[in-house]
Amino acid sequence: MPGATAQTIRPFLWRASKLFPDREIVSRTAEGIRRSTYAEYEGRVAQLAGALEDAGIERGDRVATFCWNHDRHFETYFAIPSMGAQLHTINPLLPDHHIQYIVENAQDKIVFVDPSLAPKLEGAFDEGAFESVEQFVMMASEVPETGLEPVTDYETFVSDFDTEYDWPDLPEDQPAGMCYTSGTTGEPKGVEYTQQMMWAHTMATLPEAGLDIRSDDVIMPVVPMFHVNAWGLPFSCTAAGAKHVYPGPSPTPEDLAHLIEEEGVTMTAGVPTVWLGLLDYLDENDADISSLERIVIGGSAAPKSVIKRFDQEYDVEVVHAWGMTEMSPVGTIAHLKPGMEDLPLDEQYEKRGKQGLMVPGLEMRVVDDDGNEVPWNGEDFGELWVRGPWVTTEYFKRPDANEEDYVENWLKTGDVVTVDAEGYVKIVDRAKDVIKSGGEWISSLELENTLMGHDDVSEATVIGVPHERWQERPVAFIVPQAGADEDALKSDLVELVRAEFPKWWTPDEVVFIDEVPKTATGKFDKKVLRDQYDDSSLIEGKTPDEAAPDDD
Amino acid sequence: MPGATAQTIRPFLWRASKLFPDREIVSRTAEGIRRSTYAEYEGRVAQLAGALEDAGIERGDRVATFCWNHDRHFETYFAIPSMGAQLHTINPLLPDHHIQYIVENAQDKIVFVDPSLAPKLEGAFDEGAFESVEQFVMMASEVPETGLEPVTDYETFVSDFDTEYDWPDLPEDQPAGMCYTSGTTGEPKGVEYTQQMMWAHTMATLPEAGLDIRSDDVIMPVVPMFHVNAWGLPFSCTAAGAKHVYPGPSPTPEDLAHLIEEEGVTMTAGVPTVWLGLLDYLDENDADISSLERIVIGGSAAPKSVIKRFDQEYDVEVVHAWGMTEMSPVGTIAHLKPGMEDLPLDEQYEKRGKQGLMVPGLEMRVVDDDGNEVPWNGEDFGELWVRGPWVTTEYFKRPDANEEDYVENWLKTGDVVTVDAEGYVKIVDRAKDVIKSGGEWISSLELENTLMGHDDVSEATVIGVPHERWQERPVAFIVPQAGADEDALKSDLVELVRAEFPKWWTPDEVVFIDEVPKTATGKFDKKVLRDQYDDSSLIEGKTPDEAAPDDD
Structure with a gap:
């Protein structure tokens, strides 16, 4: 063959x-900047692989990390997979019971932990939890006071081992x-690469x-x-021979601005809130971010205002990207096509x-x-x-999850989108949140964005409630600002929606509530509302504006 | 799993x-420029796949092309592999008996042939040859006078089929x-991708x-x-959504200059002689090649003068690349590293x-x-x-060839190289031509380049002849220019070599001959010389300058 x-x-x-031995790997620590090179990195990675082998890690074993962004964490990125084991990065922001479940489910044998995150991991410990874990390694040169055991510090863990390792094929x-x-419902789902x-x-x-x-x-x-x-950047950066800059634990906007200026950062990446924070910082402080060429924004949608401000005020291109854990994660990227640079800025x-x-x-x-595939017209969902x-x-x-999320190796992303004539994907809703009315789909997300635009609205969420004739109809749940006139607000909101969307998108009812139910991670929990309004009592007797799509 | x-x-x-439906595929033909788009291309590729299926092509069958660079040839690039068959591109410049051998060895079922190459293919036909071929398809809209049969023309071949095809996974x-x-010796070796x-x-x-x-x-x-x-460019160009320009059969430097100017070519690729021809043309003629950003040169080494002239006179970057058929083919590329743009131009x-x-x-x-691995010092071979x-x-x-050319999945390229401290590979000789003297290697190629630099030398080649003490010693074979004084030339050449290389590189003998033996494709055939001088009679009694390496 x-x-x-x-x-x-x-x-x-x-x-x-071998080709970029002197390019740097820079890491912000509590004690200041730590610098190394790819040549040194290669030796450290070999030492770590030797230490893991000595600790009994074999091919196919899972080794976990519970860490922020720093050079030692980056060492695990190549050492663990290249010796044949599996790098399992745990999100320390998860609730305790999810962390317990994940370690148990993955059967992690060793966990690398940041000192600053050790209390969180300890807190997640419970009778019988972490049974698979044979060893904790503290990402430091000494072990702080901790209840995790057995435990050693990272430098001691690797120090006895050779800077060359006989890597397996x-x-x-x-x-x-x-x-x-x-998942917003059920246990977290493991994704393997x-x-x-x-x-x-x-x-x-x-x-x-x-x-x-x-x-x-x-x-x-x-x-x-x-x-x-x-988002795979530590690997991509290495493949290209680029310089790495790791911002360490809990960087502030000031830390980020300093790192950009001092290390000459050309590209950075993160969720929108980080960049809103940086813009605010830059408004109030002097910082030279002129080395920065582009910011990759993902995780959630980048506000157009952020794209515009970085472009016009700082000559920085915001590169909007979308992906999923199941996609390693990169899927789409919002580059302009040749010729589009002549379009009006807006x-x-x-x-x-x-x-x-x-x-x-x-x-x-x-x-x-x-x-059936929907046409690429920027409108059909x-x-x-x-x-x-x-x-x-x-x-x-x-x-169970495979059956739900895959069809013949196609991943059902759970995102409802439009595609425009040029092939640009736009997410309009989550599949479980979209409202299906008269055979057509209404975006709860777009309605919410519009409703949230009203000054008297503090929180807004829209769900579909069952309807005998139209299958579902939208109902808006609004947390008003203190002192708002609910009657006036209600008719304002209806007008707002009518001005922007087809008539049949108008919610059949606007319900004022004190608070939108939230998940453990602070996201709106529409499931609670849906369970509460799983019959049509809320809109009984209502006559929708026009519940089927018309031509406008 | x-x-x-x-x-x-x-x-x-x-x-x-889907994303670049309007980007063009441009092809130079005898009748002028033919244009299509990716959207049209997709339909044509589907039609071709349908036609191949109808002609009985099944998964794993081999389908050959015998064609220059044009749009129809590009259609075979996606249609044949994507329906599950194997695209076999035959080099029409090979000698007839190699073409016969290759078609027989590959068991090609259909051959797509350019009308201008049909006589060559006919010429290669012999009693019993091409037995596996069930059908010839002429790359034209009608069939010219030909002895190839059965034969149809391409447009008739594809015309009845649908512009959609149910592609297999x-x-x-x-x-x-x-x-x-x-191979310079033996039958051609098939490489599969x-x-x-x-x-x-x-x-x-x-x-x-x-x-x-x-x-x-x-x-x-x-x-x-x-x-x-x-060099994989038709695939890479498609993956990126770039515009294709195919120069058609036997383009002249004038044709290339016109295509660059009229189609706005940004990147082109070919062997050095093509670009020497273009430079000569540009010297004598007005042509605007300002759209051109880079030329990928491979196949043989790019003369530094070509790199320099394109840079300084046309602001075009020559991108020197190296690869092999066995490598699909790209292996190394001579980009500058960050910081090197500050080095002196030379x-x-x-x-x-x-x-x-x-x-x-x-x-x-x-x-x-x-x-053993040699150090990266730019000197060791x-x-x-x-x-x-x-x-x-x-x-x-x-x-048989596998055993010779592979060691545990490593491909022995047959190229002798140095690697400098920055990791740049430089080919100094072919492994079969390098001269092994006193445990060290002498580059026949570098000696030849130096000898060829003398005005009175028309052709020069250097081989190693057996030597009892030093294993091999270099002997130079020189075809002098007419009227050259051989005695003076001989001592000139020895001086030339001594000035540039270690003493022990100096040829033990300089032999004047009328012509260097050539292979069927016009390359120097050192094997003939080596067979002729496979004993040490030529240098018997000679005392080399210093046949072992010294420290200079």
Whole structure:
């Protein structure tokens, strides 16, 4: 059978350490900046692999991290997968019972823990929890007071081992990484990345159609390394031979501005709130961020105002991207196409505010309830399905979830989108939140965004309630600002919606409440509202404006 | 087992036709420029797949092309592999008996032939040849006078079929491409590319560390599409959504200059002689090639003068690349590293004249006769070994060649190289031509380049002849210019070598001959000379300058 050698990530490390030995890896710590190079990094990674082997880690074992973004965490990124084990990054922001479940489910044998996160991990400990864990390693040069045991510090853990390691030749389907995705309902679902998937994702992020990562880049991942491997940036950055800058635990906007200025950061990445914070800081303080060329924003939609401000005030391009844990994570990126740079600025921001274009290697379908593809007209809704060489085809030990989320290797993303004539994807809702009325779909998210725009609205959420004729009809739940006149507000809100959307999108009822129910992580919990209003009593006798779509 | 969907090239076609439907595919023909778009291309590719299926082509069958660079040839690039068959591009410049051997060895079922190449293929026909071929398809809208049969024309072949095709989901180890590499000795060796290898090679060429291919590029492959799939450019260009420009049969420098100017070509690629021709043309004629940003030069070493002239006179970057048929083909690329743009221009050209840096995903070793890695000091010689996800691990039906050319999945490239401290590879000789003297290696190629520099030398070649004490010693064979004084020339040449190389590199004898023996394709055939001088009679009694390396 013809073929080639396996796709594994180790050659990226080989290339960086041999071709870019002096490029730096910079890490912000409580004691200041710590610097090393790819040449030193390669030796440290070998030492760590030696230490893991000595600690009994074998091929296929899972090794967890419970850490912020720093150089030692980055050492685990290559050492664990390249010795044949599986890097499992745990999100320390999860509730305790999820952390317990995850460690138990993954059967992690060793956990690397940041000193600042040790209390959180201890707090999650309970009788019988963490039974699989044979060893905790504190990410420090000494062990602080802790109840975790047995425990050693990282420097002691690795110090006895050689700076060369006899790396195995791994098969490409070797599980190499693992993250859990937090469902809003049920237990977190384990997502595994093989060597091949990590390789393919890395290669896909490098070109212009991806994140355009170059050897002269200086890349600072602000997105946590426990969020889908910091969107894969530590791997991509290494493959390109770029300089790494890790912002350490809990960086403030001031820390980020200083790192950009002092290290010459050219590219950074994180969720929108981080960049809102940076803009606020820059408004009040002098900082030279002129080295910065682009910010990758993902996790949730980038406000157009942020895209515009960075462009106009700082000449920084906001690169809007979308992905999922199940996608390693990169799926779409909102680059402009050739020629679009001549469009009016507002239209450019409009395109760049969408989720964007599928990167090379992936395929997508956008399907309605009957499984038919919807037209690419920027208006018709459908659920986004994706597949490709870095999209998972199953969850870890969860056949129930597989059945729900996959159709013949297509991942049902759970996102409801439109696609415009140029192929730009725009998320309009989550599939479970979209309201199905008269055979057409209404975006709860777009209605909420409009309702939240009213000054007297503190929180707004919209759900579909069952309707005999129209299947579902929208009902808005509003937390008014203190002192608002509810009657006036109600008619204002109806007008607001009518002005922007087809008539049949108008909520049949506006209900004032004291608070929107929230999940453990602070997101709106529409499930609680849906359970409460799972009959049509709320809208009984109401005559909707026009509950079926018309032509306007 | 965790995993993702297979790596196949079809999603690149999907992406180009859906996201860049209006980007053009331009082809120079005898009747002028023919234009189409990715949207049209997708339909044509589907029609061709339908026609192939109808003609009885099944998964795994081999379908050959015998064509120059044009749009119809490009249609075979996606149609044949994506329906599950294997695209076999035949080099029409090969001698007849190699063409016969190749078609027989590959068992090609259909051959697509350019009308202008049909006489060559007919000429290669012999009693009993081409038995596997069921059908010839002439790349035209009508069939010219030909002895090939049965034969149809391309447009008739595809016209009855639908512009949509129900593409199969292929496994990633499905053989998808095939090229033969012409050994200087023995029969050509078949090299097979799987879907996965083509996918990986395409992804590897896209980033800055590769060929930096972007959606706004306009790419003209001058390298023939029968030379390792035009270095993979038709696939890479599609994955990026760039515009294609195919120069058609036998383009002159004038044709190339016009295409660059009229189509706005940003990147082109080919062997050095093409660009020497273009420079000569530009010297004598007005042509605006200002759209051109870079020229990828491979196949043989780019003269530094070419790199310099394009840079200084036309602001065009020459991107020197090296690869092999067995490597799909891209291996190294001579990009400058960050900071090197501050070096003196001559040093920059020096770096860019080397074969360059391994692209991400590959690994290399440079080994001496004992299999030990040689230091990266720009001086020590060793044979280059490579491996990676787009490097083959075997030849088609040639276990004998496998044993010779592979060591545990490492491809022994047969190239002797130095690697400098920055990791730039430089080819100094072919392994079979390097002269082994006193345990050290002498580059025949470097000696020849120096000898050829003398005005009175018309041709020069250097071989190693057996030597009792030193194993081998160099002997130079010189074809002098008419009227040269041989005695004076001989002592000139010895001086020339002594001035540039260690003393022990000096040839023990300089032999004047009328002509250097040549192979069928016009290359120097050192084997003939080596067979003639396989004893030490030529240098018997000679005392070499100093036949072992000293410290100078």
